[in-house]
Amino acid sequence: MNPATQAQPHESAAAPPPSPQPLAAPDSGVPLTRVSLAYIEQRINLYLRFGNPARTVQLDRWRRCAVFLPAAIFCRIRWQANDYGTVRWQLMVLQARTPLDTMQRIPGIRPGARILLHAEGKQKTRAVLAQIDAIEALGIDPAEVSPAYWRTLGNRLAAHLPLPDYTAERHAAWLAGRALQ
Numbered sequence: 112m113n114p115a116t117q118a119q120p121h122e123s124a125a126a127p128p129p130s131p132q133p134l135a136a137p138d139s140g141v142p143l144t145r146v147s148l149a150y151i152e153q154r155i156n157l158y159l160r161f162g163n164p165a166r167t168v169q170l171d172r173w174r175r176c177a178v179f180l181p182a183a184i185f186c187r188i189r190w191q192a193n194d195y196g197t198v199r200w201q202l203m204v205l206q207a208r209t210p211l212d213t214m215q216r217i218p219g220i221r222p223g224a225r226i227l228l229h230a231e232g233k234q235k236t237r238a239v240l241a242q243i244d245a246i247e248a249l250g251i252d253p254a255e256v257s258p259a260y261w262r263t264l265g266n267r268l269a270a271h272l273p274l275p276d277y278t279a280e281r282h283a284a285w286l287a288g289r290a291l292q
Contacts, residue, residue, distance in 0.1 A: 141180065144207035146187060147219040148175040153192060157219065160186040160202070160243060161253040179207040184227070184254045184261070186243070187220075188236070200236040204228035204261045227258050228265035235268055246277050257285035 143165070149157045151173055162185025164177035179185060184206050191199040205224040208214045214223035230239045242264060246253050260277055267274050 142208060142210060142222075144179045144181075144183070144224055145221045146177045146179065146185070147221075148177060148187075149173055155192075156188075156190045158188055160188050160240070162186060163252075163254055181207055181209040181212075183207040184256070184258065186253065197233070200231070200233045202228070202230040202236045202239050204239075204265070206258055226265075227261035228268070230265070230268055238268065238274060239264065242274055242277070249277070249279055249282075251277070251279070251282050255286075256282065260285075 146159070146164075147157065148159065149155055159177060162177070162179065162183065164185070165180050165183075166178045168176045168178075170176055177185075184204065186202065186204045189199060189201040189203075190197065203217070204227045205217070205220070206227055207224055208222065212225065215226050216223045217226070228239065230236045243253050246256060256277060260275075260281070264274055
């Protein structure tokens with residue numbers, strides 16, 4: 112083979128994307144939950160609606176990885192389309208795993224999380240987004256809302272019952288109970 116015709120590595124070649132593996136907590140005993148996020152125009156949009164990741168790493172132009180500490184609550188929305196339009200709307204409110212906690216395996220979430228609410232379809236997703244907007248209108252961070260409320264909302268959604276509102280009084284009771292633990 113002629114060395115002049117071989118491809119020479121170029122110094123400005125793009126470096127490989129960072130691996131999510133080095134995303135460890137300062138204390139290695141703390142289990143982290145990694146959430147894959149992606150955006151490809153007109154095809155897929157996986158994003159966080161709310162939540163406070165401990166760290167977010169941009170893997171490349173289309174992908175990111177958000178890392179959550181144990182018991183953190185977050186909402187991931189998945190929208191997918193093909194050449195004919197939207198094929199999937201999915202909203203999940205999840206709680207990052209804690210040590211010795213039961214969890215569900217969910218694609219794109221490593222190692223898994225506890226599902227507090229799962230809405231599939233445009234109508235159900237929009238109903239939950241309206242509830243999230245109402246919570247934010249009260250000045251409450253949805254990531255600080257009681258996990259019991261998210262489970263109740265998911266159950267009412269599945270049973271086709273009216274969705275309960277989250278009130279400031281309910282939030283104050285949740286914070287008082289959490290302070291006693």
